[in-house]
Amino acid sequence: MKEIELQYRKLGNLVKANAKSDDVIELIMKIHKNCLDFISDYQRTDLISKIQGKNYFVFKSNGKQSRAVNSELFVQNYEFAESVVNSIIKNDFKKTNPEEITKALYSIAISFCSSIDLLKRGDQKTPGTYFEYFVTHWFAKMLQINPRKQVDVLNLDMSTSLPTDCIFDLGTNRPKIHLPVKTSTRERVIQVWAHQRVLDGVYGTGRFLGFLVCLSETKVDHVRMEVVEICLPDQWRLYQMFIAQMKRIYYLDVPTRYLTLNEIFPPIHVRPFGEFFYEIGGLVEGRETKL
């Protein structure tokens, strides 16, 4: 499947040139079609799920295995994803809903990541970078602005630039967006809050809204064929209390244990990514739109 890799490289160039362009999602959909073709040659093998209420499988063949795929979220049907994506492109959000969007975008992302798992064992970088392109496109599309990868720091006698995750500058008197993207977080997630803290310190608290977008937190034991979710909710609470405040944490496959963080102190709003499309307009205007 040389084609997927070539398309992936082309995607990188497109995103760097103009992340908000519809060319980006058109290419992503071509890649998605190729990935669905590719994984259709593999068998689904159910995993023993240690995660309450969620079922997972892997794509498997000749000793090769993909990452865990959520059985309820994954729709192995190109037309479904295409129809949902078309509604988003046309800004026709009444034709679809957060659940459908989450499923469609999950299916697009996980089919690529699984294909790379099967094509290039041990390659974590390609899925991670692809997922960053994918999420960056949706933010750029919805905000109608392209991102930057660093911000200038002018701080009395200090002048430097701070390399960051994606930054979206909505212009004077509007908030700016700080967008870290990770396929999964594990122990490195403290970086996300720390970067937010630096932005708060340099530019003023609240000037940057922090949005973390993740794919999932599953971990597979490929010998026992078991899947678990790695979650550290108490540590997130400490980070949210003592380092900085993230505005939203979106997942395509939300870990159940993180959902409970919505209900307790400090508030950490963890949501399925589909909800982003319905609330981002309000959030950048300072309105908390509860769905």
Add this chain to the structure above:
Amino acid sequence: MKEIELQYRKLGNLVKANAKSDDVIELIMKIHKNCLDFISDYQRTDLISKIQGKNYFVFKSNGKQSRAVNSELFVQNYEFAESVVNSIIKNDFKKTNPEEITKALYSIAISFCSSIDLLKRGDQKTPGTYFEYFVTHWFAKMLQINPRKQVDVLNLDMSTSLPTDCIFDLGTNRPKIHLPVKTSTRERVIQVWAHQRVLDGVYGTGRFLGFLVCLSETKVDHVRMEVVEICLPDQWRLYQMFIAQMKRIYYLDVPTRYLTLNEIFPPIHVRPFGEFFYEIGGLVEGRETKL
């Protein structure tokens, strides 16, 4: 060299049981002797140094190469390290000095890391863990107390434990020590300041003194045979201003560009690790002992 690996595993058990014990340094010295023997079979090949005022070589044989070794700091002589270490064990700090200690401890650490580079290509974990044992021992020895790996958080209605780097609890009304240890830092170093910030937030600013100890920041291009230092001084300044304050940053092979941070705002005290032995007593009593 099965023996080095066996001794390394034994070292882990010793450090976990009683990090401050002299058994630890005795075993480290046995390992050091074995590593010196092992690397004596390899040729030194000079690297093209892109670092002003510093020269480096690698140990090389049959296409295998070690990491960069600082020619001025590395003393390939067991008796030198033994004599310096004996002065430390006997608390006889007048018999040696910070420069000698830095050289001796650099030689001990880099001979092990280089041996592992040559024995197990791509193994980053073993050198990292060994270096953690090594530095933990010196802190435990000098503070005369063993470390912990997590601290309890009791925060109104929240009760959890925070997994951390090494923590040394000197008892009531004395500061506690937060000790992250890294062979090199790169972009992950923001974690160190973020952990310090959480400790400041949970326990009160200044309650924990943060000491980061690193081996070096060299990076080798093994094809071009060039060595560079990866330094991000402006980012460190932002972290020190906006996340938390680290008390000291010690290096066995101090990057020159970080040394300049001692001279500008915000103060970041970056020092050769040898100085630790002469100032730690004062620092925990709240005295800034300038050497």
